[in-house]
Amino acid sequence: MDLIGKFKKGLSKTRDILLTDVNELFSMDRKIDESLFEELEEILVMSDLGIDITMEIMEKVSKKSRKLSTADELKEVFKDELKALFPVKEETLLNDPKAKPHVIMVVGVNGTGKTTTLGKLALKYKSEGKKVLIAAADTFRAAAIEQVEIWADRASVSIVKHRAGADPAAVAFDGVEAGMARGMDVVLIDTAGRLHTQKNLMDELRKIKRSVSKRMPGAPHEVLMVLDATTGQNALSQAKLFNEAVGVTSLALTKLDGTAKGGIVAAVAKSMKAPLKYIGIGEGVEDLQEFDAEIFVDALFD
Amino acid sequence: MFDNLSDKLNAVFKKLKGRGTLTEKNIEEGLKQVRLALLEADVNYRVAKKVISDIKERALGQDVMDSLTPGQQIVKIVYDEFTTMMGDEHEALNFGGATPASIMLVGLQGSGKTTTAGKLALFLRKNGRKPYLVPVDVYRPAAIEQLQKLGSQIGVPVFPSTAQMAPVDICTEAVRSAINEGCDTLLIDTAGRLHIDEELMAELEAIKKSIKPSEILLVADAMTGQDAVNIAESFDKRLNLGGVILSKMDGDARGGAALSIKAVTGKPLKFIGVGEKTTALEPFYPDRMASRILGMGDTLSFIEKAQEAVDIKKAEELEKKLRKNQFTLEDFMDQISSVRKMGSIKELIGMLPGINKKQLAGMNIDDREFVRIEAIINSMTPQERRDHAIIKGSRKKRIAMGSGTTVQDVNKLLKSYTQAMKVVKKFNKGGLRSLKNMLPF
Known part of the structure; x- marks a missing residue:
């Protein structure tokens, strides 16, 4: 199975890890207005992203939204902002012969x-x-x-x-x-x-x-x-x-198989510049997965 | 505990109190800051919204506007609303129903159930009950051993469960063996x-049905974020909780969960875990907590802790000794150990009103300092303890060696002891009647 497929399979029970109802919010043929922003803010806060990052995203999104007219267009802007929260993953050193063990x-x-x-x-x-x-x-x-x-x-x-x-x-x-x-x-x-x-x-x-x-x-x-x-x-x-x-140097986020959204990890990854490497989405051994922000955020919106 | 929230709120209040009159705009601006502070402390989004609107409604009334001290009034309103949000009054444990009584602890993995079970057992024994610990976690590797070790540390009997037994069987057998052991609380x-684990919930329901516990308590981690409310609600729906214990309150947890659970589920917070030691469990009082959050201190809890740790007879003896200027290094050590029994010094100071939390953070009080003092005094001969004047150069060297410290450390201790004695002598001359409250530092 390819990485994306594997990841999505893992996400099937945790599709709404970071953000629930986001798609719903955007898919509706809604206008961009005050109440949309308020709901967006609520979702971000409820995902434990933290008030600072929430405010930051809201500000950026609302600035960019001036040129847009429907919620659907806003979705891409929103997605980019979320992806930007995760720093780029570093290459693992595991195959470095000098570092053995x-x-x-x-x-x-x-x-x-x-x-x-x-x-x-x-x-x-x-x-x-x-x-x-x-x-x-x-x-x-x-x-x-x-x-x-x-x-x-x-x-x-x-x-x-x-x-x-x-x-x-x-x-x-x-x-x-x-x-x-x-x-x-x-x-x-x-x-x-x-x-x-x-x-x-x-x-x-x-x-x-x-x-x-x-x-x-x-x-x-x-x-x-x-x-x-x-x-x-x-x-x-x-x-x-x-x-x-x-x-x-790296982070693992566990217990994502519950109802918690784990949004705080974005704030942590951002403030420390350490990548989120693993997520734990269940009790099984195969439920410890490597994390990829790009795939992750995309999967949320599929 | 709640330091961040306290700091933020106090900054807002300071601004409000600084004004002679308050306009609607001032209040709204202030409340906006309060809302941000609450959200930053992990208070549930909806609870924060509700509390702010309640505060606003009362604050915008004429009483406040016309008051001579409008800022002060708003602090009072916030205090009231916080207290209400957390449940108004302390609710005690319920032991009704079947004998022996059973208390079930439930919660997520890692929330601190097992540690809390040990702490609660110790608390119950102090309050005259005979607890019996029953490990039912047959899944997590070594969970049963963990509780057995805790039990033997605190001297409370533990049912010998094995990982092969079924949870419900463990409980029914445990009831029988608790009676044999002469225990009254499982x-x-x-x-x-x-x-959201269906199997586990079903298992918990089966246990509940078989032993009919007098109390089911949810153990929740104080560091939990917005999800705290969901967790509490799902457990409550299936098991009808009697209350909540919030663990790990001793870190710099925002503790917003504490403020939200009662408001959303209606289930009271009964205890908070405040440290690694088995004695670090406190009954929860909403009003006291509100005053701690608002930086008004919690003198009541402080006094209770002191009463728990200080032996009245010993205190009276001490008073006599102090009056006769016979307070020796031995007594000095007794004093230190009873203060240490009360908890960490930092935690104690935090309960006093008017203490600047920021200063406290900078002070970096090291509880190990007291271990050092104890070691030094323990390395003295009984004669030296009774008469510190004989401690000269070579004795100092020996004491330092014996306690793993330096001669300077010994000097420092002797100096602070003699200084304390000087103060005592002055008081005695001044004829102050009671010195009961005078600790040597």
């Missing part, structure tokens, strides 16, 4: 689905024939190590773990070391969820990153921040503080 | 899934 550190606040996303990534890389190792560096939350062990089992990949309460930086260090010694292609580092406002916990995260790059200069090659689609404007503050601490 | 930690 490719070290990915997974971070985020509590309960966004870090471990699940990491587990799905392990399965994905494994199915691509890569040698994968997981470092269970969430030594804090009760039973977190057991959870990641179950994922390692499922994906039949290696795992490096210490006991609960151990220094996570040491686990990460050992994980990278084992990855290098055993000729792994990918090392995934699971970290404990933490609120971005807890200074000491963010310092701990910095330390994990430092110890990883100590063992392997240039690593981690990727810092994947996992965001929950139901999160509101707080995601901006999460992203900012995580970025300050460990330099987020 | 806390049922259900599996987290999306609210």
Whole structure:
């Protein structure tokens, strides 16, 4: 199946991920008037895009709308504005021979689905024939190590773990070391969820990153921040503080299979200039998909 | 908590209060800003619209316009409307119906159900009940282990569920074994899934039917955006919720969900989770929360926390000691540990009225500082603690080594202790009767 088809299939139950009823709003043979704009604003706010971006889009769209007469024409303008929210995706470094193993550190606040996303990534890389190792560096939350062990089992990949309460930086260090010694292609580092406002916990995260790059200069090659689609404007503050601490390089948006629109990710991607790489649209392993803004926005309007 | 919203609102109010008279235009401009602040705080779009129109209706009345302090009046109106929006009064947990009583916790994955179950168990035990934790999440890897570990941390019995058991069977068996264990309140930690997951909803309904819980509580993440209302509505439709617990309020969450859920579903917010520790769960009071949001502080919660943490007998003993100038480093440490029991210092200061939140953010209070102080005092001999004057060079060196600090740290502590003692002596000479409220810092 081609990428677009696959993506649309994934979207079949989440067609309305970012914006519901948008098409409906435009397809009606409506005039461009105050009430159309008000409904548009409501839709944008309800998608958690945030008031700043909403205002920005509304302003641009309304400026351009002066030359237009029907809502249908406005649709293209609107589509372009939405696409412009997502920065261009960077090439993945996975095939860079110098970066072997490719070290990915997974971070985020509590309960966004870090471990699940990491587990799905392990399965994905494994199915691509890569040698994968997981470092269970969430030594804090009760039973977190057991959870990641179950994922390692499922994906039949290696795992490096210490006991609960151990220094996570040491686990990460050992994980990278084992990855290098055993000729792994990918090392995934699971970290404990933490609120971005807890200074000491963010310092701990910095330390994990430092110890990883100590063992392997240039690593981690990727810092994947996992965001929950139901999160509101707080995601901006999460992203900012995580970025300050460990330099987020890409984003994953989980739990998009509910009714949340996840619009905040656009604001996050825009403010950090880090691409949205994966979206989680279900419990199944195949439900972690690569994200492409172009296809995504087009699919919304089909 | 609500800091962003508070800042924005206070900026608006400052402008309004600065004027002697208010025109309709002034008020409308101000309310526009309030609306933006609400939307930025994730308050539901429709709820924001309704609240603003309610405030506007009252604010444009003659009473306000004619008032000598129109700005002040508007703050009062906003306070009233926020309180109403959040539910007016605190609603307590319901234990009626079958004995033992059961409380079911439901919610999305990652909302904090399991952690909240542990916190709630501890809260119930403090309030004289005998909780029994029942893990029913047989799907998420290691979810049962997580609750079992939490249970053993706080010393609350946990039903030995296994991932092979059916959820309804777990619940019915748990009721029997709760009675055997002499427990009177079951806390049922259900599996987290999306609210549109039909299978899960059916499972929750089956559990509800089999054990007839006295209370079904939705655990929702304070960081949730506009979807919070949809989530609450779908759970409520299927299960008829008794209330909501909002978790993770300790971050810089906008908390707008808190302001919206009651307004849309009519179901009250009963508790808020305010930290990682198992004690970090607070009953929710709409009026107190409204005054926190509007930067008027929450002294009531502060006093309650102090009462919870401070032992009255010990306080009286302390008063005597202070009066006789016999307040030793040992007592000093007791004081510190009871203050720490109340929660993080930052959170406590945030409850006091008139504290500038921005200044607070810049202060960067590190709770670990107290760990250091404790370590230093713990490294002293009993004699040294009773008589700090004997602590000289070599003793200082030993104490610093023992506590993993430096001699400077030890000096700093001794200095702040002697300064506190000087203040106490002055008070004693001045004949101030009660020093009960005087903490050493």
